[in-house]
Amino acid sequence: MTTTQPLDIAFFGSSLVSAYWNGAATYYRGMLRALAARGHRVRFYEPDAYGRQQHRDMADPPWARVVVYPGDDEAAALRCVDDARGADLIVKASGVGVFDALLEAAVLDLRAPGSHVVFWDVDAPATLARMQADADDSLRAQVPDFDLVLTYGGGEPVVSAYLALGARGCVPIYNALDPETHFPVAPDARFDADLGFLGNRLPDREARVEAFFLDAAERLPGRRFLLGGSGWQDRALPANVRHLGHVYTADHNAFNCSPRAVLNISRESMARCGFSPATRVFEAAGAAACLITDAWPGIAHFLEPGTEVLVAEDGAAVAAHLDALDPDRARAIGQAALRRVLAQHTYAHRAAQVEALFEGRDAVSGLQEVA
Structure with missing residues (x-):
């Protein structure tokens, strides 16, 4: 349990409850579960798209409030953004799959004193290649407006590329292990x-x-x-x-x-x-x-x-x-x-790093400890 003030986290991602055509699910689950274990409150907004809700592999977890909105309803997506207003940490992840440009613009409108609005890139090589190839890419123009860019990997090449696009800061938060979900079992x-x-x-x-x-x-x-x-x-x-x-x-x-x-x-x-x-x-x-x-x-x-x-x-x-x-x-x-x-390399290590970032402690030393 953290000894700092708990954060109210609003997270827009592809899916927390389904890993179907969704390689980021394990990362989201491990990262957000570990943050919740440290006392932070998590809301996760995800679209009903790509058959993921029909192939769910977990129930709504006790450590996050999951909000599913129709994947073909722009107004519903914007209502979720409004629901996130006032959160301490508002995250738009890459690759939601529907309404990405809409959500990226909308969450930036939630910036307010005491809040952080973050772009969390779970496929930085692809996202950067897209932005570097298209000077008119909507996200490219918005990168400097986010308080911080987090990535699930990439090291110095990714950090340098985001800084070159005007990011205020970029920190890799690497994938990790959730020992409560992945552990040795008997052969099958x-x-x-x-x-x-x-x-x-x-x-x-x-x-x-x-x-x-x-x-x-x-x-x-x-x-x-x-x-x-x-x-x-x-x-x-x-x-x-x-x-x-x-x-x-x-x-x-x-x-x-x-x-x-x-x-x-x-x-x-x-x-x-x-x-x-x-x-x-x-x-x-x-x-x-x-x-x-x-x-x-x-x-x-x-x-x-x-x-x-x-x-x-x-x-x-x-x-x-x-x-x-x-x-x-x-x-x-x-x-x-x-x-x-x-x-x-557990998500508990990564959650401590994320917490340090938003407490204003030295993110570089935290990165060196866990990466």
Whole structure:
């Protein structure tokens, strides 16, 4: 529990209660739950869009008031903005998916003495690329008006890019582990395999899935590969790859704990930017899974290559890691990763950093402690 004055937080995001086509859900849940645990009050506004309400994987949590508005009703979205008026911290996240430009303009009208209006970018490489390519992008003109830009990753390249666009400040708040939701469980026969990969089929990721996962499967025809995620059903796969479709969050721990190893593949823009660990990295480490990840700048900032994570430059390297990986070493790597993330990379660490930012304490030292 925080000893400071509790904040009233109003947060506009894609969805808190559904991870369906919503990779930010784990981040939102971990971050906001940890802030609530420190005594802060949370309201989360999300649209009924993209089938997410029909594929909810959690009930409204006791630590946040969830307000769902119709995804085709602009007036309803603006009523939510009015409902947020007077909050101490008003957050517009990137990628809400509907009415983004409307919400970004509307929340800025809520600025008042004693309030902070923040843009929280959960896909900074994509957002920055869009703004840099279009001088007339509405958000580009608004960046200097936000009190602060927070990002879920990106390190110095992202910070510099936002400052160049006129941001008053930019601080990465990295993904992390919520140990109450992601933890070791007994293996489940449904997910038995040598290597598992969980990720939706996205244009910015598919070529890298081919290069790191499907290529490795073709190189090791005697090994069993498991593919979870939406969008792969019409993709031709090697005979030793089994496709599961969407894997609900309730099954993520079992998915991580059952294969010999699990694979993280960053989207191209995230890998190029670096310092952008996906929630997948911390979910797997929290389950004490042996994680193999594609190479990207900054991985050692979070997990030590060779002892807490295995790093691969391509599919051949993934196959080589898997071919040499015995059960004892896989367990040792997974346990080392679990110890590291519990010590340094939980959402409790991140929430303390966010709290320090809005108390006016030194954000840089807080960042160094948790990142």
